Amino acid sequence: MLNMKESKNKIGRHKILPGFIGWVRNSTMLFVIILLGIIFSIVSPYFFSASNIFDITRQIAVLALAALGVTFVIITGGIDISIGSVVGLGGVTMVALCNFGIPVPVSFFLSALIGAFIGFLNGIMIIKGKITPLIATLVTMNIARGMVYAYTKGSSIGINRFQDQFNFIAQGNVYSIPFPLIIVVIIFAIGWIVLNKSIYGTRIIAVGNSEVASRFSGINVSKIKYFVYIISGLCAAIAGIVFASRVSSGQQQAGIGLEFQAITVVVIGGTSLSGGRGSVWSTLIGAVVLGVLANGMNLMNISYYYQLLLQGLIIIIAVSIDQFRRSS
């Protein structure tokens, strides 16, 4: 059924290539990052040291990975608020499997698979059950978190086998480059290839622009939707594994509130919640901006709560700028 909103968007919009808008937008963000970097290094000489930069990458790895997954969902016009719980689930599953004696790489694979499964559940509820994404993912959010609580029975699980390999995921270095950074680079690269260079990416953006038109173009909209929700679950689970490795345990509270942070990152980066536009690169930049801000403010001993205030303001400013640019 044709949506009034869709036709309204099409009529008044300048036909500027999304790539160009994205470039301008991202350049602004890059400029912001550089500016922030300069400010913070003036305030604290420690900021620009290699160890601090690498610390930043460790800190934002979890959020960046989760945000990447949900970017795909948001581009299709949906939303996924279950990723916080999937982060917790992925981490706990990883620790549990390792403790059973399953080697780390296999546990990694299986835990990521659990995330994909939750994504699949989301897909079923949204496509077959015809439930709106917000409600469907709200439900899976509870179910996934419930699974975590049910398994851990209230306590957190420490890792007691394969510790070295397990801890290496988030705490190790490869030629003095933090391993999480390598993971982020690889996964973001894969994401970029999928979105920009594969037919799936084109279809994802098409579905986000207009489901009706996509269906008439022969795109299997249902399959694409399953695809993005599974990706989202997958990325969230991987983020959860990294987090668990960071704290060397499966925390039952892991990821609570993360979904809102991840969506913040995606939106600040420039992806629109109504779908059809967005990129992997913009999400990465959003994560870096927030990470740099948080790190710098910590170095300046600014209370976490001021950071929250600033985050709220940034969301409003960033999205307003986008809206004004779009409606002119």
Add this chain to the structure above:
Amino acid sequence: MPLPPLNQNKITGGHPDTFLNKSLNATKIILSKTSVIISLIVLSLVIGGINPRFFTIGNMVNILHQISYTTIAAIGQTFVIISGGGGIDISAGSLISLGDIIYSQFYNYGLSVSLSILIAIGAGAIVGLINGLLITRLKIPPFIATLATMTLIRGMLPLITGGFGVIVTRDIVSFQYLGRGIFLGIPLTVIITVLVVSISWYMLSRTKFGVHLFAIGGNEEATRLAGISVKSFRIIAYVISGICASFAGVIIASRLSSGQHTVGTEMLLPIIAACVIGGASLSGGRGSAWGTFIGAAILGVLANGMNLLSVPWYYQLLVQGIVVALVVLIDRGRS
């Protein structure tokens, strides 16, 4: 609930306003809510069948009391969801904390109970106004706008309290009256809840305001072309949501006699779930006050039942998630 469609009844013929046709339409509307009521009844029977203590008056009243906070906040959320355009108020959770803290803090400063409540609700109204303006003037999607205000409030709260919770040090009895008072044998919270739901039901189904609100949610363009200010109504909806959420926080504060930062954070999901179980559609134009009440009741019965059946706390969230999934699936499956 929306007014019945003005169609001629094919079976009984005649004008829609005949008694027979009006009764048929009313039955249709009641039946459309049936799946949720049936779920509630089935759930109650199952729980009561295992542990008959469920059916005592004391327990029933207890359930009503426990769902009072969620229901009041969810009623506000219902207005927002009905107003359409993807309307949702994510900041409700933090607004509850805001109401809680402001009520406690200002009472501690020496203000009277009524004045403290007024300020708390006023703060909620202001945040609702900000939400409404962000969404209608700056055209920020409701999810993002209320996410932003939620973040802002979360950042602001500790600045009000200096970091820790607020402990009420003055005359506790009047402070607690709202949350613990009993009137004619019924807890005040239950009375207030029923009042709020009734007033909202009346507003939504029997006033022009309600008709317009449903119209905006159902078809924004047509309503705008009909000359109704979509923006004003949506702003009012968010103000109502802000008032309801902060009022829920006030009640919680008066129950616990302390102000905590985190009271509201885990209440957001039950609030939205209650609205949706009750029949609200997130695309707008559908929803009802009593439906939301039933939705909250289902969640309350479930939680109460699990406690009565001694289900360990770490299984309760999983059970809740599965039950909500079933109820929503069954309900959507019908339409």
